Amino acid sequence: MFGNLTKTRNGSLLISKYKVIILILIVFLFPAMLLSFMLISSGKVSTSWNNFAIDSNERLYIGKRNSIEVYEDGKLVKTINPLSSRTYAFTIQNDDTLLLSTSTVEYVLDLEGNIISSKEDNGTNTYNKIKNNREFITANGKSYKLENHLGRYSIVCDGVVVYQMPDFDYVVKLLYNLSYLVFCACVIVIIWKIKKDKTKEK
Numbered sequence: 706m707f708g709n710l711t712k713t714r715n716g717s718l719l720i721s722k723y724k725v726i727i728l729i730l731i732v733f734l735f736p737a738m739l740l741s742f743m744l745i746s747s748g749k750v751s752t753s754w755n756n757f758a759i760d761s762n763e764r765l766y767i768g769k770r771n772s773i774e775v776y777e778d779g780k781l782v783k784t785i786n787p788l789s790s791r792t793y794a795f796t797i798q799n800d801d802t803l804l805l806s807t808s809t810v811e812y813v814l815d816l817e818g819n820i821i822s823s824k825e826d827n828g829t830n831t832y833n834k835i836k837n838n839r840e841f842i843t844a845n846g847k848s849y850k851l852e853n854h855l856g857r858y859s860i861v862c863d864g865v866v867v868y869q870m871p872d873f874d875y876v877v878k879l880l881y882n883l884s885y886l887v888f889c890a891c892v893i894v895i896i897w898k899i900k901k902d903k904t905k906e907k
Contacts, residue, residue: 734884734891741881745770751870752878754858755787756835757851758797759843760816765860765868766803768795773803773818776868785818794836799844806832856882 744750748771755768765776772784773795787793789807796804802821803814811826826832839851849862856878859869870878 734888737880737884738888741877741884744877745881748772750874750877752874752881754851755792756794756796756838757849757860758795758803758841759847759849760797761801761844763843763847765849766795766797767860767868768793779868783817785814785816788812788820794832794838796835796838796841804831804835806835808832 741750745752748769751769753770757768758766760766762777764782766785767774767776768787771787771790773787774781775783775785785803787795787805787807788810791807793805793807795806797816798804798813801816803812803816803818805812805814806826806829808829809826810823811831812823813821815821841849843849847862849860849867852859852861857870857875860867
C-alpha cells in the first residue's frame with residue numbers, strides 16, 4: 706500500500722517538476738508532429754522528390770511520393786503513375802520515353818505513362834544510375850539543376866528558378882522537422898534532470 710502511495714507521489718512530483726516540458730509535448734509537439742505526418746503520409750504534401758526530368762517540349766517532370774507530376778509553364782497539366790508505392794527513380798531518354806526503375810523492375814513508358822516494355826533491373830543497376838541525378842541536360846543542350854536551400858527544393862535553369870517546392874509543403878516539412886527535434890530535446894532534458902536529481906539524492 707505504502708509502496709504504491711510512494712510511486713503515486715513520485716509520479717505526481719515528476720509531473721509537477723517537469724509540467725512545462727510535458728505541456729509543451731502534449732499541447733504543441735504531438736499535434737504538430739501528428740498533423741505533419743498525416744499530410745506527408747497521405748501524399749498531400751511532398752517533402753522530398755524522386756528525380757526530375759525535362760521532355761523535348763520543355764515540360765517539367767517531378768517525381769513525388771505517389772506520382773510523377775508534369776508541369777508546363779509552371780502549371781500542373783497531368784500526373785503519371787510511378788508504378789511503385791515505395792521507392793522509384795526515373796529519367797527521360799532522347800526519344801522522349803520515360804525510363805523508370807522501382808529498384809527491382811525497369812520500365813520504359815511513353816509520356817502518358819503507358820508501359821512500352823519492362824524487364825528485371827539486375828542488381829538495381831538502372832535504379833542506382835539514375836536515382837541521384839541532380840542535373841538534366843536536354844537534347845538542345847539546356848542544363849537544368851536540382852538545388853536544395855535549407856531543405857527547400859527548386860529546379861533552376863540558367864540562374865532562373867523554373868519550379869520551387871510549394872510554400873505549404875515547405876512549411877509542413879519545417880514543422881515536422883522542428884517538432885521532432887524539439888521533442889527529442891525535451892526527452893533528453895527530462896532524462897538528464899531525472900538522473901541529476903537521483904545523483905543528488907544519493
